[in-house]
Amino acid sequence: MTSTLTEMPEISPTISGSLAAALRRSAGIERRIGEDPHSFRILTGDRPTGDLHLGHYFGSLRNRVRLQDAGAATFILVADYQALTDRDVTERLGERVDGLVLDQLAIGIDPARSVIFAHSAVPELNQLLLPFLSLVTVPELGRNPTVKDEIAHSRQASVSGLMFTYPAHQAADILFCKGNLVPVGQDQLPHLEVTRLIARRFNERYPGPGGVAVFPEPDALLSNAPLLLGTDGGKMSKSRGNAIALRATADETARLIRGARTDPIRHISYDPEARPAVSSLVLLAALCLDRDPVTVAHEIGGGGAAALKRVVTEAVNERFAAIRARRTELAADPGYAREVLRDGCARARAIAVDTLEEVGDAMGTRY
Structure with a gap:
């Protein structure tokens, strides 16, 4: 046996x-x-x-x-x-x-x-x-x-x-x-x-x-x-310097998203296979907003990468404002x-x- x-x-x-x-x-x-x-x-x-x-x-x-x-x-x-x-x-x-x-x-x-x-x-x-x-x-x-x-x-x-x-x-x-x-x-x-x-x-x-x-x-x-990519378009990882930390401030979040990789196509669409970097940003906004990524991409449409990053920044900062405030309060002790x-x-x-x-x-x- x-x-x-x-x-x-x-x-x-x-x-x-x-x-x-x-x-x-x-x-x-x-x-x-x-x-x-x-x-x-x-x-x-x-x-x-x-x-x-x-x-x-x-x-x-x-x-x-x-x-x-x-x-x-x-x-x-x-x-x-x-x-x-x-x-x-x-x-x-x-x-x-x-x-x-x-x-x-x-x-x-x-x-x-x-x-x-x-x-x-x-x-x-x-x-x-x-x-x-x-x-x-x-x-x-x-x-x-x-x-x-x-x-x-x-x-x-x-x-x-x-x-x-x-x-x-x-x-x-x-x-x-x-x-x-x-x-x-x-x-x-x-x-x-x-x-x-x-x-x-x-x-x-x-x-x-x-x-x-x-x-x-x-x-x-x-x-x-679904998989979220890092700001460099690779796997999001603590050790690879391409992630937005939970504890990041609103300003830090905005800076990191401004530097995120996109692609040369102006019209924003959600296509994870053909446009992984853009689609990951769309997905992040959709997750924060509890919405469908295809709809989010459609609404941004011809606004280009600048509009996409603005939407993502606002969505992330709004979604995590209470969590970040709670963390700051806890860290005070x-x-x-x-x-x-x-x-x-x-x-x-x-x-x-x-x-x-x-x-x-x-x-x-x-x-």
């Missing part, structure tokens, strides 16, 4: 099942969230490598608030240890951690209903990494497409061995709290597949008392958020973010201790 690493089936180079099947499962999960949100335990989070930006908000952050408000148990990780995967310094790490917490609170995360915690404050979570790494092979870790992308865009000549533990570390993040649902974009499906595989292999190798599985195999809740984080870390650690005891019982390592 117990298998060895050499006997383990390898992860398929492609995501198991089709994307269409994953989307169908997500649709079914959404129906279940509406019927019984309390049956879900959700893990999501961010690395403190820079300011959260508008792409984060429309792609993930607003969905966290929705799930929290629906009644799902929500755990939000500040992945400070994972910030080291492609960096060798922790410059301004504490400041960035505080910033992430403030961003979460400003958008509507309620620390009484959600748990905001940091990697480094929950040693039991990180202790799961060792048995989890024993369940996957080096080739399985190395060919993970997200790891490959992170390595390709690293600012270093080479990356540390910690980078290759990234998928297993994410498995520990999700499974320490028995997370059974993870909101992800399509590019994160390979990571979740590793988590599901680790959970399955652990349960097979180390069945709990009475053969009861220790870990759930978490599902993906695929985001239907420099101890509050740390208080929220300390409380969340204590709650997360209590759960991690219980999980690690279950793991020890299953593995026979509680002496």
